[in-house]
Amino acid sequence: MPDDPIYRLPLDPQEEVSSGEGGSFEQLRHLILAPEQQDLARLRERVEDPGLRTGDISAVLPEAIELRREVGGEEALGKALLPTVESALRESVRKNPTTLADALFPVMGPAIRRSILQTLRSFFDSFNEAMDHSFSLRGLQWRVESLRTGRPFSEIVLLHSLVFRVEQVFLIHKKTGLPLAHAVAPAVAMQDASLVSGMLSAIQDFVHDSFHSAQGQILEKINVGEMEVWVEDGPYAILACVIRGIPPPDYRQRMAEALEHIHRNFAEAMERFEGETGPFAGANDELSQCLEFRYKEKAGEKPKPYLVAVVIAVGLALAGWMGYRGWQNYKWAEFIETLRAQPGLVVTDFERIRGHYVIRGLRDPLAADPTELLKAAGLPLDAAEQRWGGYYALDDAIVQKRATALLRPPAGVKLTVADGVLRPEGEASATWAAALRSKALLLPGIRALDTSQLTDTDAAEFVRLQKVVEGAIIKFAVGSSVLNVTEAVKLEQLAPQIKLLLEKGRLLGENATLDVVGHSDSSGVETTNGPLSRSRAERVAAQLLRDDVVKSELQSRGVAASEPLRKEENEEGRQYNRSVTFRVRVAQSAAGAPSGTRPASPLDTPAAGNR
Amino acid sequence: MLLKKVCMIGSFAVGKTSLVRKSVQGIFSETYKTTVGVKVDNKVVRVGEKEVTLVLWDLYGEDKFQTLLRAHLSGTFGYLLVADGTRLATLHEAEALEAKMRQEIGNKPFLFLLNKCDLRLEWEIDDAQQADLAARGWEILHTSAKTGEGVEAAFQRLAEQMLV
Secondary structure (H helix, E strand, O other), X not given: OOOOHHHXXXXXXXXXXXXXXXXXXXXXXXXXXXXXXXXXXXXXHHHHOHHHHHHHHHHHHHHHHHXXXXXXXXXXXXXXXXXXXHHHHHHHHHHOHHHHHHHHHHHHHHHXXXXXXXXXXXXXXXXXXXXXXXXXXXXXXXXXXXXXXXXOHHHHHHXXXXXXXXXXXXXXXXXXXXXXXXXXXXXXXXXXXXXXXXHHHHHHHHHHHHOOOOOOXXXXXXXXXXXXXXXXXXXXXXXXXXXXXXXXXXXXXXXXXXXXXXXXXXXHHHHOOOOXXXXXXXXXXXXXXXXXXXXXXXXXXXXXXXXXXXXXXXXXXXXXXXXXXXXXXXXXXHHHHHHHHOOOEEEXXXXXXXXXXXXXXXXXXXXXXXXXXXXXXXXXXXXXXXXXXXXXXXXXXXXXXXXHHHHOOOOOEEEEEEOOEEEEEEEEOHHHHHHHHHHHHHOOOOOEXXXXXXXXHHHHHHHHHHHHHHHOEEEOOOOOOOOOHHHHHHHHHHHHHHHHHHHHHHHOOOEEEEEEEEOOOOOOOHHHHHHHHHHHHHHHHHHHHHOOOOOOOEEEEEOOOOOOOOOOOOHHHHHHXXXXXXXXXXXXXXXXXXXXXXXXXXXXXXXXXXX | OEXXXXXXXXXXXXXXXXXXXXXXXXXXXXXXXXXXXXXXXXXXXXXXXXXXXXXXXXXXXXXXXXXXXHHHHOOOOEEEEXXXXXXXXHHHHHHHHHHHHHHHHOOOOEEEEEEOHHHHHHOOOOHHHHHHHHHOOOOEEEOOOOOOOOHXXXXXXXXXXXXX
């Protein structure tokens, strides 16, 4: 194209018009170049006209800035724009400060407060420290009050330590005075949010107009008795908190934060508010978080060292005392159990009266001595007062003691009682056995007597002597009734035994008598043998009477050869039949004892089978 | 919940407070008190499927309280303009108030209530005057705070206008 001669020609229209030569050429040139010339003219106009140029630049400006940022020339752009932005902000503030203030409200507040909070926190820490000290004494007073009134300590603390409680929170649309959202603390009577919001707005208006306060300044606090209404102002809404008690100053910051948060999320909805509260349901969480409460219990969370020491000391003392009391109670309970286990002791009542123990009950005279048991248990004797009534115990152990005391068994006899049955064991005289039989069943607690293990020494002796006496044979010479020396000595030796036998018989209550029986052999005639045998018996009887062996309990008789001792087959047999023998006769006694022997009766019982 | 702020305006002793009291609480007070400043009450009205809570601002209408009145008017969705049928002066004052309202809050729905219709024989406002107002676009209702006549209808009608 640059080689084309046509393009090197000037394209001045004036020139074209003034030229007179070659009209057809000019015409051709015009036909070919006119569109180009028009474009060129248009472009020149756009470059030279500021209005059009601005329009062009505005179309690409955002993209251009974006491109500049991407290639890394951001700082230069910032620097270039800074004076402009600054002057723009200055201009905006000068014209209407509210616009910028409203726009910055949600972001500026937190930043400012954070730095203020940091400064104040250290101050509050030391302040709280001082408060803590002042509370410790009060804590003790509350404890005293709790003891005095009988109310739980926690309740007293609650009554005294409620610092504040936020009972209701209203989010009120500033322009209409209508409630956008409302939160109520538990157990607080709910008021009609729209009425409260309306009246609060009206009061705000009233105060604002009455005192001609500056734009944006509002009534921040209303006192109603022990209640306060705190109001926090925002561009579109106000936050009103109904508070019981005195809230901490930082609660206002809490309110401001909540209100800012709500403005961040709902500014647009609040601006367009037409009475429909539905879109603000999301603000309820924020309001609920404002329902704070606080108790003065901070002091209680950090108990003071001396208070801890006192509490521990009191606790230890209490534990020690309770431990000692517990141990004492245990010892006494154990002692009472020991008493109850004792035969012959019945504890009917046991109580503690003003540190003194009183034991009441019944005691058999033969039972163990409670005072001795008290000593053995290691308990103080003066701590117990004993009141015992007398009675007869029927415990076997006590009955055994009683039987032993009253029956006084001889050395060889042991008494045992089991299930009401008295069982003597060993050897005893008939005298004692007789006394036992007559007394045993009269003793309380004894229903039967078992003498199977008791040996009667007198009866045994009687039996033995009876055998000895009845086995003795005093022999005589043929036809004689004279005792020779040998037989006389034999009789003399037998005499004490006969005497003892008769004594034992009397002792045993047996009416024992002695028959002296004379015998003869069968030689000779009856008329001589009869008298001879009688003579022999009388001879021995006379000897016994003379020696004072027997008194009246003696009978002599002659039986001749009618009761031979041996068969007379030889001289020895005949010799035995020329003799005198003895028979002991025991009359049937009143008690029904069998004659001769007296074996111990197995069981003496007043009424067998009747228990 | 749909809430609408509604103002009640009108001259001294035209019966605004009694209208509200009759409607809201159903108790008519013969010896009503002069309203001072503002008193807020609720009135729940059903319009079709919707339930609307009218938050009624009972305003004192004297000129000397105009600045206060202006503040209270902020955000009003509609209003009840009340005059006493037995006092012609209150009609003129109502006309002036309506003009001020238009200036303050723009063209908002309103109803003109001619109160004390139980004393119709003593009325100083005649039908011609009312026809003249109607011609200017005013919607007129006759009410009686004493008998309750027209009161419910007034709240109902205003609510309908505001929801259009």
